[in-house]
Amino acid sequence: MPDVIDLRSDTVTRPVPGMLEAMTSAELGDDVLGDDPSVNALEAAAAAAVGKEAALFVPSGTMANLVSLLTHCGRGDEAIVGSESHILHYEGVGAPALGGVSLRSVPNDAGGHIDPDAVRATIRSGVPRTTVVCLENTQNRCGGAAIPAQEMREVAEVAHAAGAAVHVDGARIFNAAAALETDAATLLGPADTVSFCFSKGLGAPVGSVLTGPRDFIDRARPIRRQVGGGMRQSGVLAAAARYALDHHVERMSEDHANARRLANGLAELPGIDLDPSTVGTNMVFFEPQGIDGAALQAALRERGVLSTGRPDRIRMVTHLDVTTAQIDEALTIAGEVIAELAGG
Ligand code: TLP
DSSP states (O other), X not given: OOOOEEOSOGGGOOOOHHHHHHHHTOOOOOGGGTOOHHHHHHHHHHHHHTTOSEEEEESOHHHHHHHHHHHHOOTTOEEEEETTXXXXXXXXXHHHXXXXXXXXXXXXXXXXXXXXXXXXXXXXXXXXXXXXXXXXXXXXGGTTBOXXXXXXXXXXXXXXXXXXXXXXXXXXXXXXXXXXXXXXXXXXXXXXXXXXXXXXXXXXXXXXXXXXXXXXXXXXXXXXXXXXXXXXXXXXXHHHHHHXXXXXXXXXXXXXXXXXXXXXXXXXXXTEEOOXXXXXXXXXXXXXXXXXXXXXXXXXXXXXXEOEEETTXXXXXXXXXXXXXXXXXXXXXXXXXXXXXXXX
């Protein structure tokens, strides 16, 4: 097996030496009892990083969104989500299954945008009642698009006018902020609650947070416990997350430059349909044309280049553990593999 160039996701990174060092030297307590100093410090730093009052450290982005929805919604309440949202497609219908929350979708267009009028027409104030409108930024399934502040604000105005809160699944919010050349706190101004992940572009092995007003986080904490997210000496993980927050936010644009380089190179190859202008953050999606996508993915895998997505819409993601030289190598391999597939 050749050296692997793992473009499946930005979730695949391994802790860098400085991060491992921070983990092994972390001061620890018992976070369920509220006295793990590393977790408490991380929660304060994470809340500040996105301009919110308080935060709750959880094991995954999925749990952050779940706890948020279970806190925003009672049984029978409704949450509005984008038709292409991660909450709708990949989170195991957690809030409906565990909390009796219905998910109602409004369309995301190809660029991830949601029309505020569609939200206005979908929100309900009787029975059922919409208690939260969820946005996602970056918008994973829509090319990893960064959603600009103005658009978030317009949807938030509609939600707030109808008495609903706004939750942002900001798994990759620092990618969005870097792409939009703004800071996360400004971008998230209109949001009431925000989840974001340390274990994606930020490069930590585990962990996400839910952030929001202090009274909301106080209500969310026992719900985290209910869904099994109470952790004990989790300071060892919080230390990695803190290292990520302190050292890896500023480097997001390197991943974006690598994604653009990858997209430009792939777009030159025969049999690949890709518009590089759609690549704004660290995700590259492309459609094989006239070659079998499953065969292409398998042949790339054989040569050590890993991807995800569907055979008709392949996804490659750049991150901390992929260098520019590896992007060039992946492009060379893709060119050779496509020539072989076309020849065969
Ligand atoms: N996304 C993963 C897969 O689940 C698709 C990936 O490889 O992109 N929100 C968004 C926008 C996400 O992209 C993800 C993970 C999550 C939430 C969930 O995070 P985890 O995996 O920590 O539960």
